[in-house]
Amino acid sequence: MPADPAAPQARSANRPAGRPSRIAARFAALRAEGRGALIPFLEAYDPDLATSMEILRGMPAAGADLIEIGVPFTDPMADGPIIQAAGQRGLKAGATLAGALAMVRAFREGDDATPVILMGYLNPILSYGAERFAADAAAAGVDGIIVVDMPPEEAEVLAPHAKEAGLDIIRLVAPTTDAARLPLVLNASSGFVYYVAITGITGTKSAAPEELAAAIPRIRAHTDLPICIGFGVRTPEQAAHAARVSDGAVVASALIDTLAKSLDAEGRPAPDSARRVLDQVRALAQAVRAAR
Template sequence: MSRIKARFDALKAEGRGALIPYLQAFDPDLETSLALLKGMPAAGADLIEIGVPFSDPSADGPTIQAAARRGLQAGATLAGVLDMVRAFREQDNETPIILMGYLNPIDSYGPARFCADAAVAGVDGLIIVDLPKEESDLLATDAQKNGLDIIQLVAPNTPDSRLPYLLETASGFIYYVSITGITGTRTASRDELAAALPRLRAVSALPVAIGFGIRTPEQAAQAASVGDAAVVASALISTLATTLDDGKATPATVPTVLKQLADISEAVRAS
């Protein structure tokens, strides 16, 4: 059983939704981002999404775009991100890790080699935001061979007629992009979420994680109770950015972000 399935099964037995925080690898440097990664499970992360810095993050809003720039300036590479995961696995072999990124770095690395190396490093799932289902065969066979879940994105404007095609080979969980547009902008209302989820449930039994625009503990609790998980990204990155001094980490960076994560986790668990 994959770590992702095991974690969602355990949380379902507990009767609560999951919290999935996001961090941008190498933001603002390798040491700081690795410290955040290692601290997230104790702060309440049930699964963790790691962003792979990319020069043209078209799905992301200005907050995560700035984080990607900082990560690239700090020397981030795809191989370096896998080394981060490998270091995390030295102390944690249970928390699922999902890499979120864009196709170009994987294509340059070599899809077959990447899937093999990612699995060995301890990656559990992939979110490739610019890889349409029609071209997913570029990764699907190698991902499956190496036990990696390919997380399918579904948006509010995805037609019902397309859902069976999108989700027929999906695994791990469904990532519901709760708004149209880029990350970190507006937030979907509870009514919007409640109306959207039944059409996904009708097609797939996979857990549904809700992301894009979730910024507060209350919003995260709402998303995790309507769906099966809440993904919190820009809010944590924004907080990290406020702790930096001329783009560099300070002693406040790691504890401030982890305290915010713990506050969000408390709300999610209480819901």
């Protein structure tokens, strides 16, 4: 169900007055249409810059409502084997945080509307410089960031700079997030809330529909932000269910798996590697759009 504008507590705390939010605008438009969002994921530079740019540029036409870009990192503790392998391919191809920002800048030359979220880890941001990163990310056209290993209690290193730059910090809420901690996490969130549907790493299992149906109202009681479900959403049917019970579905490992299976023994893409991924995005988008 769409977010209730009358719900209490957490608001978009990181949004400064002067910068409009593509994320908020997109969810408002989807709410007016009466449907949920599809948020597909790609890993920057996987398996090379050209292929990942082709996938990125093709995602909006294939039905992506928002796009999540993973920034390869050497120690991705929340990622399962599929995305870990994608990150290794990306690093081998020369991926850096600056390179991921350059991808977003290039994407913005042809698309100024689709929200883009960077997902990654804190160490590369600190190495880049937190204040510089926030300013450069906003200038490149990034709308939100997911920093997997940055809890709210340790966010002061980045959060003020993100707020100043107008970047949403999207927080992860897990099945193990208890009632005492939930308001703390949500009050530090903006953009949308990412519900991690399973305990454990990405791409290893899926949540039962009844578990999702019970979990989302618990979160929605504390926030008016959109809630999207990720981790374990692999099929069109699972994406459709996620879009029915929440505000959107995030699909990552399934798309990376399709890309990986298209590569040759040396990890090089086939002529139709990007098309295979984009065809899968279309199937997911059709299911999400027909879900309600």
